[in-house]
Amino acid sequence: MGGWGQAWNSPDSSRAPCDFFFFFFLIFRAASVAYGSSWVRGRIGLQLPAYITATAVWDPSSICDLHHSLQQRRILNHQVIAHSQYLKSKRISIFLSMPDEIETEEIIRDIFQQGKTCFIPRYQFQSNHMDMVKLASPEEISSLPKTSWNIHQPGENEIREEALSTGGLDLIFMPGLGFDNCGNRLGRGKGYYDTYLKRCLQSQDVKPYTLALAFKEQICLQVPMDEHDMKVDEVLYEDSPAS
Known part of the structure; x- marks a missing residue:
């Protein structure tokens, strides 16, 4: 089987x-x-x-x-900040976390402290289209409107710098529900990130590095994939090898 x-x-x-x-x-x-x-x-x-x-x-x-411990969150935040791909990246996109995902607030603050440029997702819920738009500061997040998923994001009609229109991305942090050690990822079924990564391949000479953030309980033996799914370059979790 x-x-x-x-x-x-x-x-x-x-x-x-x-x-x-x-x-x-x-x-x-x-x-x-x-x-x-x-x-x-x-x-x-x-x-x-x-x-x-x-x-x-x-x-x-x-x-x-049951598995979302503060210890895992802290360990993962430290792993990210010391990660070789993070250290050399200048233009970074990162998701604003939902309650069942690794919290990204500390990473976002470090992006700004290190003088990097931060982009966050803006989803179009009537389709699978997503843009990565520039975030001005960590403090701005709480003032952004909330979506039906209870996620902060800039309004659809608000004019913002979009990453692929102004130089592309070096690093994309990837959310998900499940992952395996071959880079397969189970998202939430809309295909936002798969579609966006294909746009990156068309817009950039160098593919952005994709780094998934996971609790160790989200690591599975095998995640089913189809021809439309895009693998991630690396899945980072508490027991993952250091990079």
Whole structure:
């Protein structure tokens, strides 16, 4: 059996049930964002294993919250700030984190302290189009309007410098729900980052380095991919090798 079935035949069999249940949790989370939690309860909930259904139906983030320790966040922030790709990059895009993602506030502050240029996502929710627009300061974030995902971002009609129009990007920090050590990534189903990375390849002579930020519990044996998905160059998490 290929794909996720390989987890059950893996030499690391003690980890297999965790990966299996986490895979179903990732499906639940992605569908919750795309269609709303009530749709997921009606269409998916009864098909999930009992453990996932009992936990996730009440609070889709509760499983992930069990693993979101401050220690992991601090370790990852230190890894990023010392990372060779981060140190040499001048133009950086970084996501504004959701509650179930690695918090990026400290990294954003360091970007400005180091005199680098910071860009953040501006999503168009009626499509899969996303721009990376310039952020003036870390303090500006709290004044930006919130989207339906409860993420701050500049308004669609606000004129801002877009990264690909003014020199491109050196480094892109990537969010996601799940990752494997081959660079495969499970996003939230809209394809924003996959589409944007393809635009980068068309606009820049040198591809930006892509660095995913993850909790170690988000690292899976294998993430399913299709022809439209773009791999990340590196997944950074608590136990990942130093770069």
